[in-house]
Structure formats: structure tokens, C-alpha cells
Amino acid sequence: MKRMSQAFNNCLTHIKKEEELYMYQKKRKSLITMILTLTLVMGCLTGCGGGGSKGDGQSADAGGSDKKPVTLEIIRWGGGLPAQDDDIIKAEILKRLNVNIELVGYDDISDYINTVNTRIATGDYPDMFWVNQELLRNYSKKGLVMDLTDVYQNELSTVKDWLGDSLDMGVVDGKTYGIPVPISFEYCMSFIREDWLNHLGLSIPTNLDELYDVAVAFTNDDPDGNGKNDTFALTGNNGLRAFSAIFGAYGVALPTNSGALPSIYVKDGNLVSTVTDPDIKDAILEAKKFVDAGVIDPELFGNTGSQPVQDKAFQGKVGMTRIEWSLFAKDIHIEQAKAVNPDASWKPMGTIGGGNGKELDGEWQIGTPVHMFAIPATLSQSPEKKEALFKVLNYLSTEEGNRLVAYGPEGTYHQVNADGEVELINNDLWKKSDLQAYLYNYQFTGRGDESKYLIIRNPMSRDVIEFAAAQPRIKCLNGFVDFPEGFVASDAATFAEEELIKFIYGRRPIEEYDEFVKTLKEVYSYQSYLDAAGETLQSMGYIK
Structure with a gap:
């Protein structure tokens, strides 16, 4: 009973x-x-x-059923999950769908990838698992993951309608294998100390000349008024991205993440990459001016993760930074900064002009999901499990189901007002609860309207979120391109990044730039990647 x-x-x-x-x-x-x-x-x-409410028509499947719950094992890269017995999202899904999800998260991505590779090699398949695009390509080419192309037209049509064009992120060789978790705008942006500007009688810079003047003043003119020469202008996480505003003034995209391939994008109707952009040399020389002036964080390439950047910014050592807003300007970060220095005022900084008139705020990889999942091909041999998994994915792709994994159970953590808008019932409950730390683990099909979701979750950060969402970006397309046979992406990416750093820091003369590109194309097979990108993106309509 x-x-x-x-x-x-x-x-x-x-x-x-x-x-x-x-x-x-x-x-x-x-x-x-x-x-x-x-x-x-x-x-x-x-x-x-009494029958009860069916909500969006998905949760009613569990009603009136005395069948034993179907158990699904899902593994992913992600952390913060509570013990199974304390997981209220697990309990809610069990109650609503009669599906028992055993979700296991791995904090370290290397540990996760080793685990999933070992399990798949030994035939010990989970029922669904997290993948990046490289893993998805490898597994799909070996026939190890389920082809979802027709499934999205039938059993997962609710997911298809929910994700729309984002499904293109999960395509390999013309077939759809992935369940992408899209992001609707780029999080990385520039921030500047407004109170330092006020102290020095300066304004937020809007062009390269003003940016340079502010950078020099932040480094040399005692912007915090403590009488010490202990500040510098610009830092960031993930290496080269600190220069994104400078390169963006020329419409040149720098990879957002260290170790990533040069960005691929369309400029003036032509397909280019960071290293083949016709304006790249001018952008490099401009960035070198800032390096030569001594205004760049001397530990820039040692800033692993967000913590060093947060520490330098909140402790008053730096006046401008390039970082994801979610790692710098969430409610919790605002409170941390105010606790260290109540007078500190960090403001978003927009695009910088003065280059070639493009004024774009860095790259946005529109073909790369923030997360993605795959289903092993062997699940087709377990119809009951496959049906249960599809039921979960479809349910989480409805307004009702998505609210559960975005805001927690209705009535306890959130409510829907008379206008149909979601409201958190008690924001203090969010801050004290572990729920906010692990909800994302269950967002297998994303979270709908990204800006609306983020503002509800971070009301103090509304202005920053809206600012980030409105920034004009360079729409980069790397995520749509499969690696050609024989192309070792990691080697090409490492070589390109190392050489760009040498040019920016004056360790290699700009006169050798063309030689560098030639080596990248020929020795590291980068030309084969560019050719593959041209063919794929032309077929998708991005270029003619």
C-alpha cells in the first residue's frame, strides 16, 4: 500500500x-x-x-499507479549534490513521475571523464551521462550513444519544442546525438571600479585611448588614495580573455577559455578565425601597448579559476577585470565585496571603440552548450528504462517541470503569482539551503528564459544580468564543426595560444606573424580544420 x-x-x-x-x-x-x-x-x-491536478499533462502519469518505480542511473560532471535521502528534487520527481533518479556528480572533470570512459569501455553503461562535444563525437562515431534524430520527432517531441534550434549543438555528421543545455547569452564581461574613477576625476572609458588613460591612472595615480603604489589596472581569469575588450574594438574574437582553439566566426561575409582575422595584427599591437605600460596583472596567466581574480578585485588590488558575471557579481559576491570595502563600487563596462569601428564585447560561442547529455545506445534494450527516461526529459521540458529544477518545489521555495510570474517565497531560505547549489545538476534540458531565471535567482544582480545579455558579441561557431581526421585540437590550441601570448608580450616580433600562421596551418593541420569549418558552416547557411 x-x-x-x-x-x-x-x-x-x-x-x-x-x-x-x-x-x-x-x-x-x-x-x-x-x-x-x-x-x-x-x-x-x-x-x-479525486483524481488530482495534471499540471502540464506530464506529471499525471504517476497518479493511480502502484507499479514499482523505475530506477535510472545518471552520472555527470557537477557537484554539490546532497545525500540521496536528503535530495528533495529526487523525491519530487519520484512522487510526480514514479521514476527514481540516482544522480551522481563528479566535481573534477578529469576524474569524471576517466570514470565515464572506463565504464563505457567495460560495458557498464549508466542510463544517461554528461558529455562535452569531443566526447559526443568520439562515442557517436563508435556507435556507443543513441541516435536521437527520429526520437526528437516522436518520443522526445516535447524536448524538441523546448530546445528548438539549440538541438544543432548536439549534431555529429548530420545526426543528432546530444541533449544540449543551452545558454542564451555570454556571461563573460568587463567590470570597472567606479569609485576609483570618481576619485581620479575620470569616466568609464568608451574607446581605446580612454581605456589606456584609465589603465595608466589606475596603476600609477593612487586610485584608492592610500598613498601606496600597490594597484594595477587589468586582470581576468583564463589568460588571454583579459584582453577581450581591446581585441573587441577591432572585431577580433579571443577564445573565452584558456586552451581553446582560436575562435571561428563570420566577418564582413567571410569565414575567419582569431588567427586569420585581417585585423589581428593591429589588435595585437594595441594590446602590447598596455603590456609595455605595465598596467596588466603580472600574475595574469597564473589566475587559475575565479578565486584569484575575486581576491584581487575585492581586496582593492585591481581596478578592471574580465570575468563571468556569475563568478563576480551574483548577490553573494556583492555581499563579499561590501564586507571587505563598503565603499567599493564595481560597474559593468561596455564595448570599447577606436579600433576598426566594430565595437564588439568578446566572443559568444553560439554552437557550444554549457552542458550536454547523451544516452547509451544499449538503453534501447531496456524499454521500461527508456520510457522512464524519456518521461523525465519531456517533463523537465514543460513549464511545470522546469520550474521544479529551476526554483525547487512549488509552495516551499517558489510560487506563481496571479500574473503567471515566478516569485521566490523566501530569499533567505535560498541562501541557507543547499538546494541552490545543486539544482543545476537536474537541469537536463536547460532552464528556459535564461535572463528571467537569473534575475529571479539573483535579484540584486538584475542590472548586471540585463547588461550582459544586451552586449553585442562576436558570434563564434566552433561548436558546430567536427574535427577532421588527424587533427589534434589540443596541440593546435596550445601552440596558437602560446604564440599569441609571445606576440602580445613582445617576446616574438609581429613581423613573424605570417610565419606563425603558416606553421599552425601546415604543421598542426589547422588548415584541415578551417576547411571542415567552411564546408559545415556553408551547409548550415552561415556563409555562402
């Missing part, structure tokens, strides 16, 4: 008494007595169950 659905919870006590009486008298009662008892139970279900 414990597995009966919520439809008759109101009469559970009465049913239990009948069950106990029946079990006690089982050996002594006649067949007629048993039938009468069963009739009584069924009458209680009819009178007390």
Missing part, C-alpha cells in the same frame, strides 16, 4: 486499517469476505482520490 499514488493519500489511514484487518483474518475469511474488503478499499479510492 505504501507505493500507492498521492491520489488517495487523504484516506491512507483508513485503507491501512482495512489492510491490517484483512491480513489478520486472511486465513479465516471466506472468498466472499475478501471480495467485500476489496470493494471497501476500491470505494475509498473512488471517494477520496
